[in-house]
Amino acid sequence: MRRFPLLALLLFSLFFSNITARVQAQSLRALKHEIATLCSPTMAGRGYVAKGAERAARHIARRFREMGLQPLAADSSYFQPYTFPVVSFPDSVLVSIKDDDLDPGVDFLVDAASSSYRAHRQRVQRVNVGRYKDSSQWITQKRYFNEHKIYLLEGTDSLCKLLHIRPRQLAAQLPKSCYIIPIKGKMTWTVATHTIPATVLYIQDSVLPKRLRRMNVGIHSEWLPAFKTANVVGMIRGTAVPDSFIALTAHYDHLGRMGWDATFPGASDNASGTATLLQLAQYFAQHPQRYSLLFMAFSGEEAGLLGSTFFVEHPLVPLANIRFLLNIDIMGNAEEGITVVNATSFPKEFALLDTLNKKESQLPQIRSRSQAPISDHFPFSKVNVPAFFIYSNGGQGYYHDVFDKPATLKLTNVDKVMDLVKRFISALQ
Template sequence: MLLNRTFLFFSFLLIFQIHANAQDMRWLKHQIGILSGTTMDGRGYVGKGRERAAMYIQREFKEFGLQPVLPDSGYMQVYTFPVNSFPGEMSVSLNKKEIAAGTEYLVDAASIGFDGDKTKVKKINLDKARTKEEWEKLKLEMGDLSKIYLLKNADSFCRRMSIRSHQLSENLPKGCFIVPVHGKMTWTVATDTTSNTVLYVQDSVFPKRLKYASIHIQNKFSPSVKNQNVIGMVPGTVKDSFIFITAHYDHLGQMGHDAVFPGASDNASGSAMMLYLARYFASHPQRYTLVFVAFSGEEAGLLGSKYFTEHPAVPLSNIRFLVNLDIMGDATDGVTVVNATEFPREFKLLETINQTKSNLPQIRSRGKAANSDHYWFTEKGVPAFFIYSNGGKGYYHDVFDKASELSLTNIDGVIKLIQDFIPAL
């Protein structure tokens, strides 16, 4: 009888735990859906989606019971930076066929506008430029602003000239240029403009003979765009020593009216996980004060975290550790920890917890990298990890990064790992 009761008790606990985990994942998926939904406009610089996301995170902080850190401005740390955006109508046709923004072409984020109907296209073979001198000579063939230039063999040219592909536009003269690409296309945010208009077009959509193109693109350069970092805290028994949990909530936004970049994996998922942890720790205060920061400006060059470290809400020397969460939609293959080699004691602690609890199949070590908002803190002497998940379909900085594409496999394990890691620091 006792054996039966024991079996029933543990069976009940197991069922309860499974049910609780399922509820947690539904809550997390709901948050991701909100932050990457249509009302957020891709959390970029066209429309008001970025502001809506900031206000939503602030409301959640208040509902969870987090306290503001900034005495004068509440939860919001406001700053500005310049942005180039594409808020207007956008259309591109090759000969007579219109192609689709986002899936079949991208406009270089630093491009200026262009307006031309049935403009003659001239092919330029970049393989002719083997040296810098030959490149300067070849640029003279692209001086007619009444034409659009189709740049052949741009990939090999960039490799030969040691130019990163996304920096090609900076090396081109004035004018309008079409660059054929094969495979995945990724977009970004630009904080300045070039003197040209550059389109990256999937090679599969080109007609056999491209004679002319009709291109209508409107850009808007704004020298001072208001942004907000959203900051809340859960006071600990030690008031002046802090552990930070951070994630960026901004993304790429829209390119014209039709191409929207939802940013579910990058980084509605990390923001949702930060919100989950904020809710959890608000009900489970720790010894050290926990500070939760939702950064803006990450996609524009880690600008929100840079501003924070230059205008800290708390003394940086009082931050014991920072955990930054980015790309948390699928941990099928575990997680990678940036700065693991910089802080081996904390990484060993993370590994030990995982080995004991079996939360994740693998925790990979990675060195220092300037690839998310942890970076500026590390540069200022704050010990920090950037943790991202390994798995998923590879949708990144594109229009396919939607909430429906995230499996959330093992994401509950990531949450449990961090819940155990924070008190152990």
């Protein structure tokens, strides 16, 4: 008889730990599914080719509607439209040496601001730009560059050091023609909101033959002066103080596609954060909180925090009524926990996060970092909206490249991060 309560307790706890494990497995499956959708070929890297970003925005709005989130825009939609200028590479991005096509995104990248260039069996001239002793020498030399040759620039590292600039800034100074800048190691692409006169190819040193006399280049870049895009915003009304808000944000855009073949899926950056945002929206739709909750999926982040900046300049709720904002960007693997950017500006909220984690959520570590203008929390910080930016620690190092694919995300501890965010939001006074 005396053993019975103990046995019952054991069975009871087993039953519930089983449920928790099942719920966790379910939410992980849902997260994976969402990431796979956002990284699917139809979304074309959520950028500027094949309506990639637009398709992602529509998908997020559809999910908001399914969950019953309240729209905030004047036309009762979830979209906050705006435009920005951008360079896109919709089709031909061809580089071939001795009739072998190089693999775009793997063997080479086109500078994101490049102009178009097309030449068949064009002569290649090596130029050692590393020999310049001062920048005036470099400026005189630039006059020799003309459109009828492709220039393979050697020694760009020392020239960049001399001029105190990065390779991309060097590319911006080049006159109209085609240039090769050899690269060793990781290639990182980006988005440009301006064009440069030159066409600059960053090619892996290992695929450049010692003797390179001629090559074929066909780069088609398209200047879009007013690319149409939208932030996607939904709300869950608060039960006690509905006119005050806690905002959860994540950017859904990525780099898109470079030509026909090189897609940048952006699984970690930031399909992972967008999927996390959607999972949290789903939970809170069933569990409304004291404050109203804003869910904001921004576009234009990779082009320079443009979506969040637009929202701050055209807010759909009074910015002064935002009690706190949590931005999630890169949530692919929290094996080593998370880092909180801007933690030092809000020690009380950081302490709350840390205490909740130690007591309940059990992430291995929460690192505190000072302010940095590196994601969508920053435009809000500039207008004094209290904000944290959370990213996960433990990724594979794929960033802004063609290898940032769903299969490389472990998603370890991401359920714990979501648990922590839920507890933090409920506890926030």
